[in-house]
Amino acid sequence: MSTVPSRKRPLTLHINGRSFGPLDVPEDMMLVDVLHEYLGLTGTRFGCGQGECRACTVIVDDDTPDGSRGPREVRSCITGAHYFAGKPIRTVEAHARRDEAGDIVELSPVQQAFLDHFSFQCGYCTPGFVNAATVLLERLAKAPIAKADVEATVLEALDPHLCRCTGYVRYYQTVKALVLGTPGLVKGDAS
Numbered sequence: 001m002s003t004v005p006s007r008k009r010p011l012t013l014h015i016n017g018r019s020f021g022p023l024d025v026p027e028d029m030m031l032v033d034v035l036h037e038y039l040g041l042t043g044t045r046f047g048c049g050q051g052e053c054r055a056c057t058v059i060v061d062d063d064t065p066d067g068s069r070g071p072r073e074v075r076s077c078i079t080g081a082h083y084f085a086g087k088p089i090r091t092v093e094a095h096a097r098r099d100e101a102g103d104i105v106e107l108s109p110v111q112q113a114f115l116d117h118f119s120f121q122c123g124y125c126t127p128g129f130v131n132a133a134t135v136l137l138e139r140l141a142k143a144p145i146a147k148a149d150v151e152a153t154v155l156e157a158l159d160p161h162l163c164r165c166t167g168y169v170r171y172y173q174t175v176k177a178l179v180l181g182t183p184g185l186v187k188g189d190a191s
């Protein structure tokens with residue numbers, strides 16, 4: 001039995017500060033497949049493919065459904081690429097600072113902290129955790145929380161992300177330390 005190939009439509013994506021396209025992308029293709037197959041951006045991981053593990057998380061810097069400004073996490077394995085037309089996307093490749101040749105010269109604070117605290121094992125889930133922690137820190141910079149709420153806030157932010165190596169404790173401890181140690185994220189923090 002043959003299947004009918006899906007129709008293609010032109011799509012321009014804005015990823016990590018660059019425009020890609022117009023690309024001829026099938027209407028039903030998920031963003032993660034476009035990142036991998038059209039753009040060579042393979043840092044975004046394909047895990048369950050069903051919206052459960054969040055390894056495929058990207059950051060979208062647009063309006064959130066409640067009307068407040070992004071950033072927000074979006075699962076690229078269950079979200080069609082055409083949904084992202086006109087929306088600024090960040091993938092894990094965006095976080096480190098690079099030189100003109102594209103080589104990494106400095107990791108982001110989240111990446112460096114995960115490395116310093118041995119937060120990951122195989123690392124397959126790490127891009128999703130990096131994006132989740134980055135979104136959390138950026139949101140807290142806009143709306144600081146009380147110190148008493150840090151533990152629960154970190155738990156809520158990371159809880160949807162699955163790690164098959166079960167390295168949750170070090171992820172959670174590292175992000176909690178980052179929140180407490182980054183000036184301006186906690187109310188009344190004098191640092």
Ligand code: FES
Pocket residue numbers: 045046047048049050051052053054055056057075076077078
């Ligand atoms: S690969 Fe997208 S949620 Fe698991």
Ligand code: FES
Pocket residue numbers: 120121122123124125126162163164165166167
């Ligand atoms: S470190 Fe291996 S899946 Fe999380």
